[in-house]
Amino acid sequence: MRLTSFTDYTLRSLIYLGMHRDKLVTIQDIADLHGISKNHLTKVIHQLGVSGMVETVRGRNGGLRLRMEPADISIGAVVRQSESDFHIAECFDHNNQGCALHKGCALKAKLGKAAEAFLRVLDEVTLEEMLPRPHSKMGEAILEQPIAFHPLPEAAA
Known part of the structure; x- marks a missing residue:
């Protein structure tokens, strides 16, 4: 599964x-x-604003901030809101029944259970748990100065 x-x-x-x-x-x-x-990030932030997780402050000195406490933001809920679907195989798409085995195949049910388990695990995680601790190397690096991440290839959403 890939997000x-x-x-x-x-x-x-x-x-x-x-x-x-x-x-x-x-x-x-x-x-x-x-x-x-x-430009791509602007779409992301817009959706976060619509969801109520992020507040946007307009104006010359404007910007963004969390509207909710990190402990109240479920990573599972975020993933569900931002993913368009969880069709992890062709057989999950009701409009495309190209597999000759789709009527008697047990794989779809197992893949469905796996996707549900994936989301259940994420439901148990909050944003607060994902934040680097201030005294960790990652936390110190990000708080003190920007670090360079290699950009991910733009995936077709």
């Missing part, structure tokens, strides 16, 4: 916002840190 780049950028944005609760953050800050497209 879309949209979901990846959503999670990265929430983690960054969770680490910088004391100030407003710009979309450009997040885009620069991760080396990702500001």
